[in-house]
Amino acid sequence: MDSARALADARTWAPHVLPQMRRLGVDSVPIALFIATFTGIVLALLSKYIFTGAVPMYFVGALVGKTIMMELGPVLTGLALAGRVGANIAAEVGTMRVTEQVDALETLAYNPNSYLVVPRVLAGVLMFPVVTALAVAIGVTAGWITAINLLDLSTLEFVKGLRLFYRFKDIWFGLLKAASFGAAVTLAGCLMGLATRGGAEGVGRNTTRAVVIGCEAILVLDAFWALVLL
Amino acid sequence: MIRFTDVHKAFGPKVVLAGMTLDIPAGQTTVIIGFSGSGKSVALKHIVGLIEPDAGQVEVDGQVVHDLAPDALSLLRAGIGYVFQFAALFDSMTVGDNIRLGLRRHGLDPDEVATRVRESLHLVDLDEAEARYPAELSGGMRKRVGIARAIALRPRYILYDEPTTGLDPVTSAVIDELMVRARRELGVTGVVVTHDMRSAYTVGDRIAMLYQGRIRQVGTIEEIRQTDDPVVRNFIEGRPFDPDRLPAAEARA
Numbered sequence: 001m002d003s004a005r006a007l008a009d010a011r012t013w014a015p016h017v018l019p020q021m022r023r024l025g026v027d028s029v030p031i032a033l034f035i036a037t038f039t040g041i042v043l044a045l046l047s048k049y050i051f052t053g054a055v056p057m058y059f060v061g062a063l064v065g066k067t068i069m070m071e072l073g074p075v076l077t078g079l080a081l082a083g084r085v086g087a088n089i090a091a092e093v094g095t096m097r098v099t100e101q102v103d104a105l106e107t108l109a110y111n112p113n114s115y116l117v118v119p120r121v122l123a124g125v126l127m128f129p130v131v132t133a134l135a136v137a138i139g140v141t142a143g144w145i146t147a148i149n150l151l152d153l154s155t156l157e158f159v160k161g162l163r164l165f166y167r168f169k170d171i172w173f174g175l176l177k178a179a180s181f182g183a184a185v186t187l188a189g190c191l192m193g194l195a196t197r198g199g200a201e202g203v204g205r206n207t208t209r210a211v212v213i214g215c216e217a218i219l220v221l222d223a224f225w226a227l228v229l230l
Numbered sequence: 231m232i233r234f235t236d237v238h239k240a241f242g243p244k245v246v247l248a249g250m251t252l253d254i255p256a257g258q259t260t261v262i263i264g265f266s267g268s269g270k271s272v273a274l275k276h277i278v279g280l281i282e283p284d285a286g287q288v289e290v291d292g293q294v295v296h297d298l299a300p301d302a303l304s305l306l307r308a309g310i311g312y313v314f315q316f317a318a319l320f321d322s323m324t325v326g327d328n329i330r331l332g333l334r335r336h337g338l339d340p341d342e343v344a345t346r347v348r349e350s351l352h353l354v355d356l357d358e359a360e361a362r363y364p365a366e367l368s369g370g371m372r373k374r375v376g377i378a379r380a381i382a383l384r385p386r387y388i389l390y391d392e393p394t395t396g397l398d399p400v401t402s403a404v405i406d407e408l409m410v411r412a413r414r415e416l417g418v419t420g421v422v423v424t425h426d427m428r429s430a431y432t433v434g435d436r437i438a439m440l441y442q443g444r445i446r447q448v449g450t451i452e453e454i455r456q457t458d459d460p461v462v463r464n465f466i467e468g469r470p471f472d473p474d475r476l477p478a479a480e481a482r483a
């Protein structure tokens with residue numbers, strides 16, 4: 001298939017992976033950390049509210065840790081990046097399409113899949129887990145700080161809860177999901193971009209589509225991995 | 231040699247090419263004229279396989295373009311320079327990188343690449359522009375970079391889509407001169423789409439008029455100048471024109 005051919009053409013895509021990783025990944029860190037911080041705070045407060053009386057308070061650590069690592073970290077980061085990265089890619093590639101830059105690439109004997117799609121998708125697959133890992137770390141930290149300051153929990157108790165049910169799977173499960181979200185979001189951006197027709201309006205339309213498809217794909221994949229791996 | 235044989239192409243209900251047949255001989259410059267929207271750009275894109283015909287075929291050097299495997303198509307494209315109507319420069323790259331991108335496909339050593347970039351920019355009189363970005367250039371300058379990008383490849387064929395439209399008369403004359411030299415000195419086979427009759431007479435060996443999806447007439451410059459076909463005559467003389475007022479037999483060609 002064409003995508004296999006594109007992947008084999010490493011000479012074309014290899015030089016573009018690093019710049020794309022920086023653009024798609026590094027530049028997305030602030031928004032991801034922002035979201036994670038507030039998620040961590042809210043989760044800590046919420047678990048205190050849920051557990052009041054019935055459950056030992058150190059369960060706050062367990063709930064914050066598990067939910068952020070396995071679900072909220074990857075999914076919220078993914079959704080935020082679907083907006084940021086998906087829109088960015090679709091608008092860029094779409095503009096190239098309607099200004100005939102994609103045609104120009106082809107006449108210069110480049111395969112647009114090798115040149116445009118492969119480096120972006122690879123960058124997404126590699127960088128979404130990295131950004132997610134940072135978000136998880138910050139989210140848990142925010143939960144911990146909230147717990148010891150506002151919930152009169154000690155660090156010891158929080159960590160006890162955090163370690164109580166922890167399994168290594170919690171980590172790789174979250175990061176694997178993040179990688180699949182990265183593939184889905186960047187692929188949606190590239191394909192919608194390449195399918196753009198008809199000027200600025202078309203670019204706007206397909207950019208929106210790319211974001212919507214990216215978000216939907218994240219939710220579907222999220223359920224898929226839960227069904228298959230849990 | 232490029233050969234269109236009974237090429238049909240429609241976009242949805244809109245029929246653009248309806249049995250276009252045309253031979254474009256090697257070593258000459260063939261000019262394609264025709265009204266705006268008559269399908270000249272669409273015809274040009276068939277030559278490099280950017281658009282596939284609904285029926286009929288386009289051959290380049292005996293190879294049917296839409297039947298080629300991806301590698302063979304790449305190889306064919308590497309021998310054809312394409313000057314886009316709106317330049318289609320890569321706007322995230324400098325002018326120099328725009329030109330280098332195509333050259334990188336040709337396995338040249340870095341010195342040769344640098345020389346070609348400089349030479350081709352010199353040819354279009356843009357020596358100073360190498361480090362600038364397309365957004366910083368005027369429309370005419372962008373067009374000239376588009377030409378430089380095609381010429382730098384030293385292709386056997388160059389397809390020019392309205393290379394002089396929107397340029398001032400002096401720059402147009404420079405571009406005309408460039409196209410003439412490309413043919414004379416580099417032996418490039420040229421296909422020039424234009425509405426600019428002055429340019430057509432300067433650069434063309436032959437002129438073909440595309441009208442209602444077919445070639446209405448093709449001939450040498452003299453033959454076209456002396457045509458008695460009312461459609462062609464109206465076009466080259468730039469007279470207001472109403473196809474409904476033609477006698478029915480003539481309108482159909």
Ligand SMILES: Nc1ncnc2c1ncn2[C@@H]1O[C@H](COP(=O)(O)OP(=O)(O)OP(=O)(O)O)[C@@H](O)[C@H]1O
Pocket residue numbers: 241244246264265266267268269270271272273315
């Ligand atoms: N990709 C496309 N999808 C749909 N319609 C198209 C496409 N490309 C061209 N057309 C239509 O085909 C017709 C011919 O377009 P084309 O660009 O070839 O005209 P042209 O002869 O080059 O005109 P001009 O001199 O103004 O550049 C137009 O009506 C255009 O709307």
Ligand SMILES: [Mg+2]
Pocket residue numbers: 270271272315391
């Ligand atoms: Mg055109």
